[in-house]
Amino acid sequence: MTATRRADFASTFKKSPATWLLVIVNVALYLVVSVQGGAFLNTAVTSPLLNDTVLVPYALGFGQYWRLLSSGFMHFGLLHIVFNMYALWVLGRDVEVALGSTRYLVVYLLSLLAGSATVVWFSAPDTATAGASGAIFGLLGAELVLVLATKAKLSGIVTVIMLNVVIGITQPGISVQAHLGGFVAGFVVTAAFIFVPMGVAKLRAQRGRYSRIEVDPQTGQEMAVLVTRKQVNLWGWGATLAVAVLVAIALVFGVENMQELIIG
Template sequence: MNPHPPAPTCVRHPQRPTGLACTRCGRPACPDCLRPAAVGQHCVDCLAQDQRSAPQMRTVAGASVARTPIPFVTYALIVANVVIFAITAAQARSLMDNYYGSPLFSRYMLVPRLVADGQFERVIGSGFLHWGPIHLALNMFALWVVGRNLEPGLGRSRYLAVYLVSLFGGSAASMVFQDQNTAAAGASGAVYGLFGAITVLLIRVRQNPNQMLILIGINIFISFSLPGISLSAHLGGLAAGTLATVGVLFLPQWLNARTPEAVRAIGWASIAAVAVADLAVVAAAVATLA
């Protein structure tokens, strides 16, 4: 009979003898596999099981709370706009007049008559073009300021969807109210949509929205006052983004949705409804111009 039985070994590292054990499951574990707990120490397997069984934290939009709060979608949109601007500037061989001599700019700027002729890609593509670096810088700065706060609240996919339906809404309004042979471009419609979206979010979480309302009012006044600014695109984007976000944040509450799945489904249905409305406006404008 062996008077000295072998020391227990770590369940995760059988080659390591240990005199320690998890105070929760009782299994032997080495120091590398144990973590301090309120009482004793728990092994990494018990901690992982706790994380899997813990309820997932969600935002008011029903989105999972991101472990990393970095607004990746906002940064990706900024990069996309900057890259497209760089391409147009290279094609035009001019940083300031990137819209002259750029085939990409000519192909995607919004001209209602050309959209009515079947060039529907201009409706979305125009939202990634900008008239010079100042136009680009203003829109991208606004996108960065608003997006980094709005994206975590809506969740990345809903945030991107609201951005796109706002862009679509701005183009749809331009199709109706803009001269049929006048060109328009810029992310302003999408940015205005995000202005409306973050205002709705502030109201939903019971924070004061006055600063955003004042900012929206000032920007609309500027759009009225300065020539060459597409007021219709700004208002169309603002309306689309606001309505879509009301559907995401308030409609599930009004319909008494009780599960995260129902909240998400109602939110996505609201965004889809705004997109369909945008499409209907574009179709009506095309029918008028045809």
């Protein structure tokens, strides 16, 4: 590896450590499942780890709640994980740089759980679902917010969204429910961090109002601050909490529904 490539690698890792971590964890778990099940290219159906962690809504009725989270790190076959990890690598770096690693991880995990919630409610109780696609669609929703906020060309992101929708509808074994739940969660949380402050700042600018006056450290001139960082965090984390509460409620009632199916 040349010095330039090492520098590029270090720079990429420094800018998006959470994305790297998620890719490493997903790949490592896939390798464990492959060794256990004796299959690398196809689904390792005999892997205890895979069978105990994929999301089967009916299993939640027996108290196996960890499946709601663990299923987002399991994959059915080589093509499944390659496609998801490539999407995570492409989308994750952009979103993590824009939001910061902490917000990025929150969006990712909340989108994953939102995807699990929609699977519990709108998929067959005995259907096994796995993969990072729910969380990745959350990043797709976040990326759409970033594209709209920067007024970049929409053609690229819209094409990706439409392509994934078509694949999800036409190909068997793909959970459209998880995609939809993850996308909505990622879009709403990211929009709260970006669109809400932008809207408030524009409104205050039109009315000649501001939060406070600060001195520009470079020019020494006073400047009006329309929206403070504290306010941005308040709106963003407030919306994140609201989405988290809604997802939690959906999961709780979904689990109760599975328990009722088992009892009666």
